[in-house]
Amino acid sequence: MDERSAAVAIIGAGTAGLAALREVRRHTDDVLLIEAGAYGTTCARLGCMPSKLMIAAADAAEGCRNAATFGIETGPVMVDGRAVMARVQALRDRFVSHVVESVEDIPAEMRLRGRAVFEGDGRLRVTGEGRTTSVRAERIVIATGSRPMVPEMFAGLENVVTSDDVFGWQTLPESVVVFGNGIIGLELGQALTRLGVRTRLLGKDGLVGPLTDPDVRAVATEIFCNAFEFVPDHEVIDISEADRLTIAYHADGGEFSGNFDMALLAVGRVPNVDDLGLEATSLALDEDGVPLFDPDTGQCGTSAVFIAGDGQNDRPLLHEANHTGSIAGANAAAYPAVAAGHRRTPLAVVFSDPGIAIVGESHDGLMARGADIVCGAADWSKQGRAQVIDAACGRLHVYADRADTRLLGAEMVGPAAEHIAHVLALAIEQRMTLTELTAMPVYHPTLEEGLSTALCDALGQLSLGDPPLRHGLGHGAGG
Numbered sequence: 001m002d003e004r005s006a007a008v009a010i011i012g013a014g015t016a017g018l019a020a021l022r023e024v025r026r027h028t029d030d031v032l033l034i035e036a037g038a039y040g041t042t043c044a045r046l047g048c049m050p051s052k053l054m055i056a057a058a059d060a061a062e063g064c065r066n067a068a069t070f071g072i073e074t075g076p077v078m079v080d081g082r083a084v085m086a087r088v089q090a091l092r093d094r095f096v097s098h099v100v101e102s103v104e105d106i107p108a109e110m111r112l113r114g115r116a117v118f119e120g121d122g123r124l125r126v127t128g129e130g131r132t133t134s135v136r137a138e139r140i141v142i143a144t145g146s147r148p149m150v151p152e153m154f155a156g157l158e159n160v161v162t163s164d165d166v167f168g169w170q171t172l173p174e175s176v177v178v179f180g181n182g183i184i185g186l187e188l189g190q191a192l193t194r195l196g197v198r199t200r201l202l203g204k205d206g207l208v209g210p211l212t213d214p215d216v217r218a219v220a221t222e223i224f225c226n227a228f229e230f231v232p233d234h235e236v237i238d239i240s241e242a243d244r245l246t247i248a249y250h251a252d253g254g255e256f257s258g259n260f261d262m263a264l265l266a267v268g269r270v271p272n273v274d275d276l277g278l279e280a281t282s283l284a285l286d287e288d289g290v291p292l293f294d295p296d297t298g299q300c301g302t303s304a305v306f307i308a309g310d311g312q313n314d315r316p317l318l319h320e321a322n323h324t325g326s327i328a329g330a331n332a333a334a335y336p337a338v339a340a341g342h343r344r345t346p347l348a349v350v351f352s353d354p355g356i357a358i359v360g361e362s363h364d365g366l367m368a369r370g371a372d373i374v375c376g377a378a379d380w381s382k383q384g385r386a387q388v389i390d391a392a393c394g395r396l397h398v399y400a401d402r403a404d405t406r407l408l409g410a411e412m413v414g415p416a417a418e419h420i421a422h423v424l425a426l427a428i429e430q431r432m433t434l435t436e437l438t439a440m441p442v443y444h445p446t447l448e449e450g451l452s453t454a455l456c457d458a459l460g461q462l463s464l465g466d467p468p469l470r471h472g473l474g475h476g477a478g479g
């Protein structure tokens, strides 16, 4: 068995692991980056980028279908599944190759290929490429990511895939039943529908992505139920498999069934911590097997182990993997001088059409802590610019503290959600009040006028004297 030692070992060369490495190398080159799989990150290979490529193709098809609304005739829209997947894979490969090149620029002596398992505190066994290496590390960063959850009832079925499989398809299937009304289910379910795949999305508990505000969720439910075969809640009665999958289920008080080429599971992701041998360490674990850690430092208890990215099982998003990776790396390098990093305003976006976003504190979170808030609303169906571009549907709610009028959070479904969410994140990060926000300039005619409507609505509900001069053009059908 080979033996290695390092001041810092990082398990996982994904987004979080690479961010941690960058921070550690500011302090020391005595670091080992351990990777069990292919270099290239989940984001580029199997996540953010290929999914957005598929959505881009789907939106192009939908744009052609809707062109007649503007008086433009395109003729029948034909989707060439092979060409769609070829573009997805070509651009995905380009994104992956950029990451792989940057990893290969890391000095070879800092990299180790193989699967790491803890053998005790500060001790790892790494197995891969035909050899086993025993690693002693003073500090360790766990950055092992997550994988799709596969519930027991699907085990053993052949025609069941996850997002790990979709982007490798050579062409598009004829039909897919998607399980999961979360972010992946909505994004891929809608994209597949727009790409001409007969798609049914079966969800649980009436949820729509991450939305928690009942009014916003109700609007989103109506929109997506009209946009494609979306069943927000169901209970499986039976799944059988011959040539195709046959699903029988209860929904809306009735009994339904359907035949599909395959099932796409998008029912959540599990952190890759279960096969890490954590039981061999002195770390305390939560009920999901994740080490108890401080979200501000990434530190697990008072140990020299830090955790980052999807492995934290907290905010499984790319920018959070990058940020928590940096925090964990900086603290692993400086240990025992551990410092809190600044955790940014929570921000989650669903790239559906219309888009969905949550910024800052969610409605559920605010209610749970008994916050005294004022909620301002905008109805996108009446918004001028949204009507111009044929995107007039959705709802925006902004939440502000009733006492000091600081913006606390927002939930939305509607046009430009990804951009409006960023404006709001900036405002929350800067601790801006409704008075300050409504004093900002708003151009006409823009979708930002819808945001202005919601902010003015919130301010108008407070007894602060006269509300500011409203940007009237943002309120109605163009004036």
Ligand SMILES: Cc1cc2nc3c(=O)[nH]c(=O)nc-3n(C[C@H](O)[C@H](O)[C@H](O)COP(=O)(O)OP(=O)(O)OC[C@H]3O[C@@H](n4cnc5c(N)ncnc54)[C@H](O)[C@@H]3O)c2cc1C
Residues within 6 Å of the ligand: 011, 012, 013, 014, 015, 016, 017, 034, 035, 036, 037, 038, 041, 042, 043, 046, 047, 048, 049, 051, 114, 115, 116, 117, 143, 144, 145, 146, 163, 184, 272, 275, 276, 308, 309, 310, 311, 315, 316, 317, 318, 319, 321
């Ligand atoms: C379909 C899909 C779409 C997504 N879209 C978006 C999006 O649009 N925006 C967004 O913000 N987020 C999106 N995400 C989430 C985002 O991709 C993840 O949050 C992010 O990639 C997590 O990065 P990470 O570094 O934690 O994990 P990863 O990049 O997965 O890195 C973990 C690495 O650890 C390695 N590893 C695991 N166990 C071991 C071990 N024992 N030993 C050695 N190595 C090990 C793995 O092989 C892997 O390379 C999407 C995810 C999916 C699946």
Ligand SMILES: NC(=O)c1ccc[n+]([C@@H]2O[C@H](COP(=O)([O-])OP(=O)(O)OC[C@H]3O[C@@H](n4cnc5c(N)ncnc54)[C@H](O)[C@@H]3O)[C@@H](O)[C@H]2O)c1
Residues within 6 Å of the ligand: 151, 179, 180, 181, 182, 183, 184, 185, 187, 202, 203, 204, 205, 207, 209, 266, 267, 268, 269, 315, 316, 317, 348, 349, 350, 351
């Ligand atoms: N745009 C983005 O930022 C983006 C895109 C894709 C993925 N991601 C990340 O990946 C994570 C995982 O995505 P996800 O969509 O798999 O998980 P998710 O946690 O977002 O949603 C899972 C959904 O599946 C439902 N569900 C659970 N069991 C079910 C069952 N048996 N049948 C039907 N539905 C069931 C749940 O109610 C939930 O709504 C996301 O939370 C997100 O952080 C982000």
